[in-house]
Amino acid sequence: MKGDPKNKRRKFLDKSLKLGLAAALGGLGLSKFASILNAKPESPSGHTMELMDTDGNIIQVDSSEVVEIEHSNDPNISYGVREGDPNRKYVMVIDLAKCKNALKCQTACNKHHYITGDHAWLKVYKMQEDEDTAPYWMPTTCMHCDHPACVTVCPVDATFKRRDGLVLIDNERCIGCRFCMAACPYSTRVFNWGDPGQEVTLNMDMEVAGKPHHSIEYAGMPSLKGTVDKCDFCPHAIKENVLPHCVTACPNGVFYFGDKYEDTVTNGDESLRLSKLLRDKHGYRLMEGLGTKPSVYYLPPVNRLVDFEDGLESFTDYQSVEKPD
Amino acid sequence: MKNTDRLIKDLAPKKFGKLGVLWTILLIIVSLLGIVAYIDQVIKGQVVTNMNDYALWGIYISNFVFFVATSFVGTVTVSILRLTKNTWRTPIVRIAEIISLAAIIMAGLTIMIDMGRPDRLMNLFIHGRMQSPIIWDVIIIPTYIVLSLLLLYFPLLPDLALLKTYFKNTKPKLSKFYGWLSLNWSGSEKQKSIQLKSIHMLAIFIIPAGFVLQTIDAWLFSTLFRVGWDSTNMGAYFISGASVAGVSALVTVVYVIRRAYKLEAYITDRHFDKLGKFLVLTCAIYLYFNINEYLIPEFTSKKEEITHLNHLFSGQYAPLFWFVIIGGLVLPIVIMLFKKGRKPLPMFIVGLLVVLGSWWKRFLIVTPTLLNPFLPMQGVPESWHHYIPSMHEWLITGGTLAMALLIITVLVRYFPVIPIQRTADEQELIKSDKPIEL
Secondary structure (H helix, E strand, C coil): CCCCHHHHHHHHHHHHHHHHHHHHHHHHHHHHHHHHHHCCCCCCCCCEEEECCCCCCEEEEHHHHCCCCCCCCCCCCCCCCCCCCCCCEEEEEECCCEEECCHHHHHHHHHHCCCCCCCCCCCCEEEEECCCCCEEEEEEEECCCCHCCCCCCCCCCCEECCCCCEECCCCCCCCCCCCHHCCCCCCCCCCCCCCCCCCHHCCCCCCCCCCCCCCCEEEECCCCCCEECCCCCHHHHHHHCCHHHHHHCCCCEEEEECCCCCCEEEEECCCEEEEHHHCCCCCCCCCHCCCCCEEEECCCCCCCCCCCCCCCCCHCCCCCCCCCC | CCCHHHHHHHHHHCCCCCHHHHHHHHHHHHHHHHHHHHHHHHHHHHHHHCCCCCCCHHHHHHHHHHHHHHHHHHHHHHHHHEEEEHHHHHHHHHHHHHHHHHHHHHHHHHHHHHCCCCCHHCCHHHHHCCCEEEEEEEHHHHHHHHHHHHHHHHHHHHHHHHHHHHHHCHHHHHHHHHHHHCCCCCCHHHHHHHHHHHHHHHHHHHHHHHHHHHHHHHHHHHHCCCCCCCCCCCHHHHCCCCHHHHHHHHHHHHHHHHHHHHCCCCCCHHHHHHHHHHHHHHHHHHCCCCCCHHHHHHHHCCCCHHHHHHHHHHCCCCHHHHHHHHHHHHHHHHHHHHCCCHHCCCHHHHHHHHHHHHHHHHHHHHHHHHHHCCCCCCCCCCCHHHCCCCCHHHHHHHHHHHHHHHHHHHHHCCCCCCCCHHHHHHHHHHHHHCCCCC
């Protein structure tokens, strides 16, 4: 087979291809190297400027090295619904010591989100880890995880994570595969199995008065048959500088809402330092071990101001949305 | 050439008898009922099912997983037996290819039935994101459909040419149809070498494709946190389970076709014996993975795992669970270990049992896990604590199963189920005492 001209040509082609590849790589390396060598700083201009660094020290910098950067807080940058506010990181703190299952949060949430199904977005669980430990009430919202399992598995990017921390759903894009619902360990997502039938209760004078329209901003309101819904942290309220409905509705100040970057949360009555609150009261997050990194923190039900038994009265095992009779 | 003539006469597609016609009509009726129920579901929404926010997937998904698993038969029998040069496969490979194609086509359709918004199917292509296991499925299922179709079609070419001549005078229209499909097959050496090479390549390609398909199917579950799904065992577990579902489906279909077409001379007891040994092997491997899947969590006894396992071992799913394990795996293994158990009729009964077990096994993988969430089930109607499929779901699922059988029936009606040319070649070779190399 040695003398086969076809084979020879093949060998030649093979060799020249390899050689070419090596040459190309070498060339690339050389040019990189050269650019590093050439990257001398611009000749100093002689003028220096005094600046303050982030630690508060005054430093001197040659004025040729000072470049103007675009200010990140430019008010002219339009706010994208999918992007969210880049300078915010919304968080919630739920103080279990104060919750007595008054369910005002749930009622307000159901009302303001026009929930017509059988499954509320906000639920108050009757919890007891073990028969020897104390029972407590645990309100849950969407955890708005920083590593959201639901967003990872969505095949069409219908549910997405915003820069301000919110996890929202575009119900005009959702294909209804329910993979996100299976992925969520907090069972927080609900599905519109049939026609939501919101026309009966829905007053279409939401935030944007006038004709009915779909907006992710309002948790994809109105709900659509065959798509997924869930707690949205009320971006329509945040936009108006108003606290989410559950926060304002709670008579016991259980819910605190705020911005992690500002390190402040408030329940409407008192505003607290988030970091100090979590440190002092041993804040924790649900199922930390799963690595979902929720935006909702819990304060343990210790030194309780209310009796657990008080909540039993309004506890309904099989209902979370009140139906009109 | 007298031998070939007799073979063609025996193996060429024949008109169905009364029973065959009745069977086909029945399948059409069940399929139509399923279609009507599905249309109703599209109009009213999935509220017609008994799924809910906890049991968010039901028999649509478990049926889908069953179809995907069954389609694996093309990989395990056709290509693995081919590459390992098991010549006894000749009379059963085409049936395996037909089952494989029917199952994977129906898998593709079934997954769409589960979509809340089938009208937005195109979003998968417009907005698809590679990180979602569903997109992996969207890529692999069509790939596997194409591979299965070609693996059925290429070996058919010589037979189609034979049938073209055979039906030339009696049925000119049918003859033309076969001629058109046979792509001018003349049986020349060049054509043969191209055909053999293509089949060989397909047989190799379909193995990784089949493994990827089954693994992705497993990953639809194991990429999620839920108890019972969050297991590293899942990929291999699904591949071995698919071998069980596929081979058992093959056994039952081969038996029925053998009876209906009177092919006892071609599909002999020896073939059932071989299939029986093959099925025992796959069942034993699957049993091993089942032990891994259920015994280790039981041993470590994590609270959530134990709740889940109790549902299966002694709770509301116990009868189904033990039927699947004992009736669908242990008993078949025991029966098939005996030579008498590998005779055609016992094999048919065992095959049916295993198919049935395989179908319910998928239900047990999907539903109990969903009804055992991390946070307690509260604030939802009492009926959401259980899941029993609704009439719509049964009709639609029955419809998909009937459609799969209908595809098999139609293909069996119009194409030779036993490769004619190949059988002829093999018989020639045996006569001339040459080593068989096909």
